[in-house]
Amino acid sequence: MAIPSLDELDLLHSHICTAVGDPKRIQILYALYEQPRNVSALTEALATPQPTISRHLTVLRDRSIVVAKREGQSVVYSLSTPKIIEILDAMRQILRDSLDHKSNLLANEDSSEAITGETITV
Amino acid sequence: MAIPSLDELDLLHSHICTAVGDPKRIQILYALYEQPRNVSALTEALATPQPTISRHLTVLRDRSIVVAKREGQSVVYSLSTPKIIEILDAMRQILRDSLDHKSNLLANEDSSEAITGETITV
């Protein structure tokens, strides 16, 4: 895949990256990965006020990351594609790798030459 | 991979997701994917003030997404792992899929039942 143009890069950011820019939204995505749910079910599952859930769902829906389907009085949301979960899981893997690496640094296995960043304890 | 705990989810967000939450940082990541570069080279490549570049690099370095290595007066940055680019490319694929899907909707191929979000023209 080629290096993205500046335009594509801005789209990538505004369209996808900002969507995963909030913990509640990530939580919603995993909840919908388990199974499609309506707003009430999400409100309950995340123990979060309904307007907050709806606002986050609007962000995800505007970006076509989730799709909404009305069923009677309620609206059932589901993931447009499970690919978004693959991406989040890949991020989790990077997270684990970097935490592993840092704990190795702390254990003094290799502290040569590299200027390291912040260290997080889990 | 199991559903993440709330703690892991917050780490995922604060540690990785926020890192790609700015267009300049994404641009930096692709620039470093092409080749490791020092701050001056990045400043030139992105046509962006040096303090801005350094601030973004600090964010990425604190999260161990890039590594810094001093070479004389300059500091050469490189990706900790190309996995971050795989992730960004996967996001670009989602972006393309969703734009395709929307242009199909506009072309009236299938506009049944789903409540759709915003439509973007590229």
Next chain:
DNA sequence: TTTGCTTATTCGCATATCCGAATATATCCA
């Protein structure tokens, strides 16, 4: 040490984002 080059940090401000509270809209059913 002084000078010059390179990178990092700080400060103040402008903007963006999120939330709680209140309210509006939509749908169903009696």
Next chain:
DNA sequence: TGGATATATTCGGATATGCGAATAAGCAAA
């Protein structure tokens, strides 16, 4: 239609984030 349930939206304020400008800090060569 009117009431009940479910979802969406708006408003105001608090917090976070990014930038320009200025400056500090690190390193090399003379």
